[in-house]
Amino acid sequence: MEALAKGLAILESFDPSHPDMTLSEVARRVGLSPAAARRSLITLQTLGYVGQRQKRFHLRPKIMTLGSAFYFTARIDEVLQPNLRELVERFGDASSVGTLDGGDVIYIAHVSLQRARRAAAVVGARYQACATSLGRVLLAGLSDAELDRYIATVQPEPLTSKTITDPQVLRREILAVREAGYATTVDQLDYGITALAVPIRDLQGRTIAALNTSGYTGKVTPDSLVAERLPELREAASHISHAIARYPILNSIIGT
Structure with a gap:
């Protein structure tokens, strides 16, 4: 071992x-x-x-066979990708699903029309959770004790000049996300990325994943994303939640 x-x-x-x-x-x-x-x-x-x-x-x-084994056994293509494609067809830009792994968010599904050179949200990409909309939603879903441990140990990287690196400021941001039920970020992970994310919850109400939609900073704002996309994003998250419950393997993988 x-x-x-x-x-x-x-x-x-x-x-x-x-x-x-x-x-x-x-x-x-x-x-x-x-x-x-x-x-x-x-x-x-x-x-x-x-x-x-x-x-x-x-x-x-050959290393790609390890990731593809997860992708197909978890039925990502059947359960998650259709919802992401619908969001991208509706709004353009990009949409992703991510889960929390320690202090990082891992992208497990992604659809994009974007071609700009910037931080890649491809399947399997891994980023510091506090710098992404997906990650902040997932952190907001932690218990108070889990969030305290995270804040006590996190060392945020200054990925851009706008990245929040003060743990206490970050804590306030995460608590605000918990209160609002969604997260927005602007140029936190990379310049040019403005994103909106919502939780994907299991049937017991636990946050097990997160869903986002993103666009180019300058073309979209947090307010415009909330006004134009939040209802559809929440509806897609609800569809994904119920779909996950019907697939035991995916439910076991994401729900743990």
Whole structure:
């Protein structure tokens, strides 16, 4: 199990800022000795998940089978994507569903008409929860004790000049989201992104995921998103909630 954990940590260490790395870079990012990192990399190479060019390691296409296994077994294409497509057909722009994993939000479904170069909300993308509308809705769904622990440990990254990095200011924002039942963000994750998100709740009322709609800052504002899209977004979230309840596997995955 320890070897499996090391291998997964190495796979997760590759990102847009680190598309390929030397052995020492991998070891440093994962917190392993060079010898331990080398053993794991050799195993991952043998399995076909990692490749090597000269002294630099990179991910290979086979890694995509891990994500696609989740996508299809969880029935994401049947349960979530149709609702997102309807929202995008209605409003344009983009729409996503995300879940909370520790202090991050992971995008598990996404539809977009946008082509601009900016932070990618593709399936599998992972961002600090406090910098996204999805993440703030999910954080607002935590218990008071869970939120206190999050605020006590979070170290927000200044992704833009507008990103909220003060934990106490962030706490006030999250409590306001809890009160309103939705979150709006402007240029928090990246410049040019204005978004509106609502919770997806299970039949017991627990927040298990979040749904958003986003557009270009300058073309849309938080007020315009709330006025024009909030009712449809909440209706889509309700449809998704009931659909999830009909799919035991997806319900188990998202609801835990």
